[in-house]
Amino acid sequence: xxLSRRLRxxxxxxxxxxxLAQAAExxxxxVGDQNYYNxxxxxxxxxxxxxxxxxxxxxxxxxxxxxxxxxxxGALDLGFLGDSGFLFLAxxxxxxxxxxxxxxxxxxxxxxxxxxxxxxTIADLKGKKVAYWPGAWSQQLxxxxxxxxxxxxxxxxxxKLMPIDAAAALPQGSIDAFPVWEPYISQQILFSGAxxxxxxxxxxxxxxxxxxxxxxxxxxxxxxADFLGRLKRARAWVDSHTDQYADLWAKxxxxxxxxxxxxLRQAHMTVGPVDQQAxxxxxxxxxxLFKVKALPAPLATATVVDRSFTQAxxx
Numbered sequence: 001x002x003l004s005r006r007l008r009x010x011x012x013x014x015x016x017x018x019x020l021a022q023a024a025e026x027x028x029x030x031v032g033d034q035n036y037y038n039x040x041x042x043x044x045x046x047x048x049x050x051x052x053x054x055x056x057x058x059x060x061x062x063x064x065x066x067x068x069x070x071x072x073x074g075a076l077d078l079g080f081l082g083d084s085g086f087l088f089l090a091x092x093x094x095x096x097x098x099x100x101x102x103x104x105x106x107x108x109x110x111x112x113x114x115x116x117x118x119x120x121t122i123a124d125l126k127g128k129k130v131a132y133w134p135g136a137w138s139q140q141l142x143x144x145x146x147x148x149x150x151x152x153x154x155x156x157x158x159x160k161l162m163p164i165d166a167a168a169a170l171p172q173g174s175i176d177a178f179p180v181w182e183p184y185i186s187q188q189i190l191f192s193g194a195x196x197x198x199x200x201x202x203x204x205x206x207x208x209x210x211x212x213x214x215x216x217x218x219x220x221x222x223x224x225a226d227f228l229g230r231l232k233r234a235r236a237w238v239d240s241h242t243d244q245y246a247d248l249w250a251k252x253x254x255x256x257x258x259x260x261x262x263x264l265r266q267a268h269m270t271v272g273p274v275d276q277q278a279x280x281x282x283x284x285x286x287x288x289l290f291k292v293k294a295l296p297a298p299l300a301t302a303t304v305v306d307r308s309f310t311q312a313x314x315x
Contacts, residue, residue: 027054029216029223032067032079034060039080039231041249046237048230054223063162064136071096077216078224082181084294086209087286088135090304091295097217097306100210100228100313101278102235104269108182109137109200111145114170115193119177122149122198128176130156131166137206138163138179140285143292144203153292170194183255186262205281210271217306225312232271232314239268273310 033039040058043049049056059076061067064085070076072094080102089096111130113119119128122145132138146155156177161169163180170178171192178188188194200206210231212224238245246260253260272278282301289295 027220027223028057029054029220029227030057030059030075030077031227032059032061032070032076032081034063034067034080038249038253041252042234042238042245043231045245045248046234046241048234048237052226052230054220054226056227062164063133065134068094068135071211071213074213074215077213077220078227079211081209081211082135082137082140083205083207083209083282083285084137084140084289085135086211087282087289087295087299087301089211090301091297091299095214096211096304097214098209098274098282098301098304099212099217099224099306099309100271100273102208102210102269102271104182104206104208104267106200106202106204106206107196108185108263108267109141109180109204109206110185110196111141111177111179111198112170112185112188112194112196113177114173115195117176119197122146123151123155124197125156125177128156129159129174130177130179131161131163131169131175132158132179133160133162136163137181137200137204138166139294140204140289141179141198141200142177143294144288145198147288147292148203182263182267183253183259186259187255190256190259190262205285207278207281207285212306225309228271228309228312229314235269235271238264271313273313274305274307275310279305 064081067079067081068085068089071079072089086098119125130142132142143153146153159175163184166175166178167184169175170188242264243261246264247257250257250260286299286301290298
């Protein structure tokens with residue numbers, strides 16, 4: 001090869017070097033949201049992601065169990081699920097950590113019965129069909145209510161149904177009780193006349209877990225911290241624009257705005273760090289789930305908590 005040809009090749013390669021570097025793939029956070037958890041909706045409606053130095057790839061799930069599995073396999077960097085769903089995942093020694101929590105009005109988790117049901121208390125459900133989903137609040141709420149009433153687990157006939165299926169089954173009479181969260185509660189109350197016989201108040205913490213995969217914590221820490229700060233601002237925006245957000249969310253979820261307003265006017269959802277109270281609540285839930293044999297072994301929850309994002313969540 002002549003000297004001039006070599007010089008031309010070097011010149012061409014140098015011209016392409018800078019554009020290739022500039023075309024590097026942007027950082028992406030893979031975030032798992034449950035259909036009605038509305039994390040994505042609140043973030044998008046509030047506009048808090050504007051200017052974020054990364055992209056968010058949203059994944060939607062019908063329930064906690066498949067979202068937890070996606071965290072376990074590394075398909076998600078972050079995921080939002082109930083505390084019991086997170087604990088079932090952590091008990092498998094999955095590579096995940098609890099990095100933050102969300103709380104809401106405990107009355108937004110309830111055990112519903114049909115409008116004309118004679119049932120007034122958990123004791124009245126003897127031998128009756130009660131829907132639940134493994135690892136979800138529905139299981140935890142029913143088990144805690146039975147324990148508080150001094151009743152055995154087999155006092156009721158558990159029927160394994162995803163919430164969306166149980167929502168259709170209750171008005172049809174296929175099940176006798178539906179332990180669930182919002183917006184299913186408001187849907188059932190407004191459209192079928194269902195009524196709660198108990199709520200999570202004085203029964204369970206009702207924590208929502210903000211979980212992250214440990215590889216994501218190692219490799220995307222700055223982006224995760226930034227996202228958590230924006231999420232906290234999104235929740236504050238929702239609290240000060242409740243009806244506006246309720247209407248936007250209803251349109252996005254293809255649900256009646258009366259349902260979303262009924263729910264969000266009383267939800268009072270907050271996002272925060274895993275503080276001392278949250279850590280104590282998480283351990284209490286793990287102890288309860290082991291006691292009722294829902295968890296296979298005791299779990300020291302301090303080992304699955306990462307408090308390094310406390311500053312990002314506002315403290």
